[in-house]
Amino acid sequence: MASVLIVGASRGIGLEWVRQARAAGDRVVATARDDEGLQRLRDLGAVALKLDVMNTASASGLAWQIDGYAFDQIALVAGVFGSRTTGMQTPSEVEFNTVMQTNVLGPMRVLPQLQDALAPGARIAIISSRMGSISLRSGSHGWLYRASKAAVNSVLKDASLLMQGKACCISFHPGWVRTDMGGADGDIDVQTSVAGMRTVMAGLSATDNGSFINYDGERLSW
Numbered sequence: 001m002a003s004v005l006i007v008g009a010s011r012g013i014g015l016e017w018v019r020q021a022r023a024a025g026d027r028v029v030a031t032a033r034d035d036e037g038l039q040r041l042r043d044l045g046a047v048a049l050k051l052d053v054m055n056t057a058s059a060s061g062l063a064w065q066i067d068g069y070a071f072d073q074i075a076l077v078a079g080v081f082g083s084r085t086t087g088m089q090t091p092s093e094v095e096f097n098t099v100m101q102t103n104v105l106g107p108m109r110v111l112p113q114l115q116d117a118l119a120p121g122a123r124i125a126i127i128s129s130r131m132g133s134i135s136l137r138s139g140s141h142g143w144l145y146r147a148s149k150a151a152v153n154s155v156l157k158d159a160s161l162l163m164q165g166k167a168c169c170i171s172f173h174p175g176w177v178r179t180d181m182g183g184a185d186g187d188i189d190v191q192t193s194v195a196g197m198r199t200v201m202a203g204l205s206a207t208d209n210g211s212f213i214n215y216d217g218e219r220l221s222w
Protein backbone atom coordinates (compact mmCIF):
# COMPACT_ATOMS: atom_id res chain seq x y z
CA MET A 1 0.00 0.00 0.00
CA ALA A 2 1.55 3.28 -1.16
CA SER A 3 1.06 6.75 0.24
CA VAL A 4 0.10 9.12 -2.57
CA LEU A 5 -0.34 12.91 -2.93
CA ILE A 6 -2.20 14.35 -5.92
CA VAL A 7 -2.23 18.14 -6.35
CA GLY A 8 -5.08 19.38 -8.56
CA ALA A 9 -7.53 16.49 -8.34
CA SER A 10 -11.02 17.96 -8.59
CA ARG A 11 -11.61 16.52 -12.08
CA GLY A 12 -9.88 15.15 -15.17
CA ILE A 13 -6.53 13.41 -14.83
CA GLY A 14 -6.07 14.26 -11.15
CA LEU A 15 -9.46 12.87 -10.10
CA GLU A 16 -8.91 9.67 -12.10
CA TRP A 17 -5.49 9.28 -10.46
CA VAL A 18 -7.19 9.43 -7.05
CA ARG A 19 -9.81 6.91 -8.19
CA GLN A 20 -7.22 4.40 -9.44
CA ALA A 21 -4.94 4.82 -6.42
CA ARG A 22 -7.84 4.28 -4.02
CA ALA A 23 -9.01 1.23 -6.01
CA ALA A 24 -5.48 -0.18 -5.60
CA GLY A 25 -5.74 0.33 -1.84
CA ASP A 26 -3.34 3.27 -1.61
CA ARG A 27 -3.63 5.94 1.08
CA VAL A 28 -4.38 9.13 -0.84
CA VAL A 29 -4.16 12.80 0.05
CA ALA A 30 -5.50 15.03 -2.73
CA THR A 31 -6.21 18.70 -3.28
CA ALA A 32 -9.02 20.72 -4.83
CA ARG A 33 -9.87 24.38 -4.68
CA ASP A 34 -13.64 24.32 -4.23
CA ASP A 35 -16.15 22.49 -2.04
CA GLU A 36 -17.53 20.31 -4.84
CA GLY A 37 -14.05 19.09 -5.72
CA LEU A 38 -13.20 18.43 -2.09
CA GLN A 39 -16.40 16.40 -1.65
CA ARG A 40 -15.60 14.30 -4.75
CA LEU A 41 -12.25 13.43 -3.19
CA ARG A 42 -13.79 12.54 0.18
CA ASP A 43 -16.35 10.35 -1.60
CA LEU A 44 -13.42 8.35 -3.02
CA GLY A 45 -11.95 7.92 0.46
CA ALA A 46 -9.10 10.42 0.03
CA VAL A 47 -7.98 12.97 2.59
CA ALA A 48 -9.07 16.21 0.88
CA LEU A 49 -7.04 19.42 1.24
CA LYS A 50 -8.07 22.82 -0.07
CA LEU A 51 -5.36 24.29 -2.27
CA ASP A 52 -5.31 26.96 -4.99
CA VAL A 53 -1.81 27.10 -6.47
CA MET A 54 -2.46 30.65 -7.74
CA ASN A 55 -3.14 31.92 -4.24
CA THR A 56 0.03 32.66 -2.26
CA ALA A 57 -1.44 32.05 1.18
CA SER A 58 -3.29 28.91 0.13
CA ALA A 59 -0.29 27.41 -1.68
CA SER A 60 2.17 28.17 1.11
CA GLY A 61 -0.07 26.38 3.63
CA LEU A 62 0.56 22.97 2.07
CA ALA A 63 3.63 22.18 4.21
CA TRP A 64 1.74 22.23 7.49
CA GLN A 65 -1.22 20.37 5.97
CA ILE A 66 1.06 17.47 5.02
CA ASP A 67 3.21 17.64 8.15
CA GLY A 68 3.87 14.07 9.32
CA TYR A 69 3.17 12.41 5.96
CA ALA A 70 5.79 10.43 4.03
CA PHE A 71 4.62 10.07 0.43
CA ASP A 72 5.81 7.35 -1.95
CA GLN A 73 4.26 8.97 -5.02
CA ILE A 74 3.38 12.59 -5.74
CA ALA A 75 1.75 13.96 -8.89
CA LEU A 76 1.44 17.68 -9.58
CA VAL A 77 -1.47 17.80 -11.99
CA ALA A 78 -3.09 21.25 -11.68
CA GLY A 79 -2.92 23.14 -14.94
CA VAL A 80 -4.76 25.48 -17.31
CA PHE A 81 -4.51 25.93 -21.08
CA GLY A 82 -5.58 29.53 -21.56
CA SER A 83 -7.36 30.70 -24.67
CA ARG A 84 -7.20 28.58 -27.82
CA THR A 85 -5.25 30.99 -29.98
CA THR A 86 -3.22 30.08 -33.05
CA GLY A 87 -0.02 31.73 -34.18
CA MET A 88 1.72 34.65 -32.52
CA GLN A 89 -1.09 36.40 -30.68
CA THR A 90 0.24 38.30 -27.71
CA PRO A 91 -1.62 37.15 -24.60
CA SER A 92 -3.12 39.70 -22.26
CA GLU A 93 -1.20 40.28 -19.06
CA VAL A 94 -4.05 38.70 -17.10
CA GLU A 95 -4.01 35.55 -19.21
CA PHE A 96 -0.22 35.35 -19.11
CA ASN A 97 -0.27 35.57 -15.33
CA THR A 98 -3.02 32.96 -14.98
CA VAL A 99 -1.33 30.38 -17.20
CA MET A 100 2.20 30.99 -15.92
CA GLN A 101 1.20 31.18 -12.28
CA THR A 102 -0.82 27.98 -12.46
CA ASN A 103 1.51 25.91 -14.62
CA VAL A 104 4.91 27.21 -13.49
CA LEU A 105 4.69 29.14 -10.24
CA GLY A 106 2.33 26.46 -8.87
CA PRO A 107 4.94 23.66 -9.01
CA MET A 108 7.62 26.13 -7.83
CA ARG A 109 5.46 26.78 -4.78
CA VAL A 110 4.62 23.15 -4.10
CA LEU A 111 7.92 21.36 -4.77
CA PRO A 112 9.95 22.98 -1.95
CA GLN A 113 7.24 22.09 0.55
CA LEU A 114 7.46 18.39 -0.30
CA GLN A 115 11.03 17.91 0.85
CA ASP A 116 10.11 16.91 4.41
CA ALA A 117 7.21 14.71 3.32
CA LEU A 118 9.02 12.09 1.25
CA ALA A 119 9.25 8.36 1.93
CA PRO A 120 12.55 6.67 1.02
CA GLY A 121 12.57 6.10 -2.76
CA ALA A 122 9.81 8.65 -3.36
CA ARG A 123 8.75 9.50 -6.92
CA ILE A 124 7.52 12.93 -7.96
CA ALA A 125 5.86 13.64 -11.32
CA ILE A 126 4.84 16.93 -12.85
CA ILE A 127 2.12 16.50 -15.45
CA SER A 128 3.64 18.63 -18.16
CA SER A 129 2.95 18.21 -21.88
CA ARG A 130 4.70 17.20 -25.06
CA MET A 131 3.67 20.71 -26.19
CA GLY A 132 6.39 21.94 -23.82
CA SER A 133 9.12 20.08 -25.69
CA ILE A 134 11.28 22.42 -27.77
CA SER A 135 12.89 19.66 -29.84
CA LEU A 136 9.55 17.98 -30.68
CA ARG A 137 7.81 21.25 -31.50
CA SER A 138 5.13 21.18 -34.20
CA GLY A 139 1.84 22.98 -34.68
CA SER A 140 1.08 26.60 -33.97
CA HIS A 141 -1.64 26.72 -31.36
CA GLY A 142 -1.23 27.36 -27.67
CA TRP A 143 1.79 29.69 -27.80
CA LEU A 144 1.46 30.66 -24.15
CA TYR A 145 0.62 27.14 -22.94
CA ARG A 146 3.67 25.73 -24.76
CA ALA A 147 5.89 28.34 -23.11
CA SER A 148 4.48 27.46 -19.68
CA LYS A 149 5.10 23.74 -20.15
CA ALA A 150 8.63 24.37 -21.48
CA ALA A 151 9.25 26.45 -18.36
CA VAL A 152 7.88 23.82 -15.99
CA ASN A 153 10.08 21.20 -17.67
CA SER A 154 13.03 23.37 -16.69
CA VAL A 155 11.67 23.60 -13.15
CA LEU A 156 11.37 19.80 -13.02
CA LYS A 157 14.90 19.28 -14.32
CA ASP A 158 16.31 21.52 -11.60
CA ALA A 159 14.16 19.83 -8.96
CA SER A 160 15.55 16.47 -10.09
CA LEU A 161 19.07 17.73 -9.41
CA LEU A 162 18.23 19.51 -6.17
CA MET A 163 16.35 16.50 -4.76
CA GLN A 164 18.73 13.85 -6.09
CA GLY A 165 18.96 11.00 -3.59
CA LYS A 166 15.70 12.05 -1.90
CA ALA A 167 13.25 11.57 -4.78
CA CYS A 168 13.10 10.51 -8.42
CA CYS A 169 11.56 13.47 -10.26
CA ILE A 170 10.08 13.17 -13.75
CA SER A 171 7.99 15.14 -16.19
CA PHE A 172 5.04 13.36 -17.88
CA HIS A 173 3.23 13.84 -21.14
CA PRO A 174 -0.15 12.26 -20.26
CA GLY A 175 -1.15 11.76 -23.90
CA TRP A 176 -3.88 13.76 -25.61
CA VAL A 177 -6.59 12.90 -23.13
CA ARG A 178 -10.36 13.29 -23.35
CA THR A 179 -10.91 15.64 -20.38
CA ASP A 180 -12.33 19.15 -20.08
CA MET A 181 -8.93 20.42 -21.25
CA GLY A 182 -8.21 17.80 -23.89
CA GLY A 183 -11.74 17.86 -25.35
CA ALA A 184 -13.80 15.08 -26.91
CA ASP A 185 -11.40 14.45 -29.82
CA GLY A 186 -8.47 13.37 -27.64
CA ASP A 187 -6.58 10.19 -28.53
CA ILE A 188 -7.11 8.32 -25.27
CA ASP A 189 -9.49 8.22 -22.34
CA VAL A 190 -8.45 9.36 -18.91
CA GLN A 191 -8.39 5.82 -17.52
CA THR A 192 -5.76 4.75 -20.09
CA SER A 193 -3.62 7.83 -19.48
CA VAL A 194 -3.59 7.49 -15.71
CA ALA A 195 -3.13 3.71 -15.73
CA GLY A 196 -0.12 4.19 -17.99
CA MET A 197 1.44 6.88 -15.83
CA ARG A 198 0.87 4.87 -12.64
CA THR A 199 2.62 1.88 -14.24
CA VAL A 200 5.54 4.07 -15.30
CA MET A 201 5.76 5.61 -11.81
CA ALA A 202 5.84 2.17 -10.20
CA GLY A 203 8.71 1.07 -12.44
CA LEU A 204 10.97 4.10 -12.05
CA SER A 205 14.54 3.71 -10.84
CA ALA A 206 17.14 6.26 -9.77
CA THR A 207 18.52 6.47 -13.33
CA ASP A 208 15.16 7.84 -14.52
CA ASN A 209 15.58 10.94 -12.36
CA GLY A 210 15.16 14.05 -14.52
CA SER A 211 13.46 12.27 -17.44
CA PHE A 212 10.60 13.38 -19.69
CA ILE A 213 8.31 10.39 -20.23
CA ASN A 214 5.17 9.65 -22.24
CA TYR A 215 2.24 8.01 -20.41
CA ASP A 216 3.09 4.71 -22.13
CA GLY A 217 6.71 4.75 -20.97
CA GLU A 218 8.34 6.14 -24.13
CA ARG A 219 11.20 8.52 -23.29
CA LEU A 220 10.70 11.98 -24.83
CA SER A 221 13.33 14.56 -25.68
CA TRP A 222 13.11 17.96 -24.01
Ligand code: NDP
Pocket (backbone or CB within 6 Å): 007, 008, 009, 010, 011, 012, 013, 014, 032, 033, 034, 037, 051, 052, 053, 054, 055, 077, 078, 079, 080, 081, 102, 127, 128, 129, 130, 173, 174, 175, 176, 177, 178, 179, 180, 181, 182, 183, 186
Ligand atom coordinates in the same frame (compact mmCIF):
# COMPACT_ATOMS: atom_id res chain seq x y z
P1 NDP B 1 -8.77 19.58 -16.59
O1 NDP B 1 -9.06 20.93 -17.16
O2 NDP B 1 -9.77 18.49 -16.75
O3 NDP B 1 -8.41 19.72 -15.02
C1 NDP B 1 -7.52 20.69 -14.59
C2 NDP B 1 -7.30 20.52 -13.10
O4 NDP B 1 -6.38 21.52 -12.65
C3 NDP B 1 -8.60 20.70 -12.31
O5 NDP B 1 -8.61 19.82 -11.22
C4 NDP B 1 -8.47 22.14 -11.86
O6 NDP B 1 -9.22 22.46 -10.70
C5 NDP B 1 -6.98 22.19 -11.55
N1 NDP B 1 -6.53 23.55 -11.41
C6 NDP B 1 -6.54 24.54 -12.34
N2 NDP B 1 -6.11 25.69 -11.80
C7 NDP B 1 -5.79 25.41 -10.51
C8 NDP B 1 -5.31 26.19 -9.43
N3 NDP B 1 -5.04 27.50 -9.56
N4 NDP B 1 -5.09 25.59 -8.24
C9 NDP B 1 -5.35 24.28 -8.08
N5 NDP B 1 -5.85 23.49 -9.05
C10 NDP B 1 -6.06 24.06 -10.25
O7 NDP B 1 -7.38 19.17 -17.25
P2 NDP B 1 -6.65 17.74 -17.43
O8 NDP B 1 -7.06 16.85 -16.33
O9 NDP B 1 -6.81 17.33 -18.82
O10 NDP B 1 -5.13 18.21 -17.26
C11 NDP B 1 -4.36 17.92 -16.11
C12 NDP B 1 -2.91 18.27 -16.43
O11 NDP B 1 -2.48 17.54 -17.57
C13 NDP B 1 -2.69 19.74 -16.76
O12 NDP B 1 -1.49 20.19 -16.16
C14 NDP B 1 -2.57 19.76 -18.26
O13 NDP B 1 -1.78 20.83 -18.73
C15 NDP B 1 -1.91 18.41 -18.52
N6 NDP B 1 -2.11 17.91 -19.87
C16 NDP B 1 -3.36 17.52 -20.29
C17 NDP B 1 -3.52 17.03 -21.59
C18 NDP B 1 -4.85 16.57 -22.11
O14 NDP B 1 -4.92 16.15 -23.28
N7 NDP B 1 -5.94 16.60 -21.31
C19 NDP B 1 -2.39 16.93 -22.53
C20 NDP B 1 -1.13 17.36 -21.96
C21 NDP B 1 -1.02 17.82 -20.69
P3 NDP B 1 -10.69 23.22 -10.80
O15 NDP B 1 -11.69 22.13 -10.99
O16 NDP B 1 -10.80 23.90 -9.48
O17 NDP B 1 -10.61 24.16 -11.96
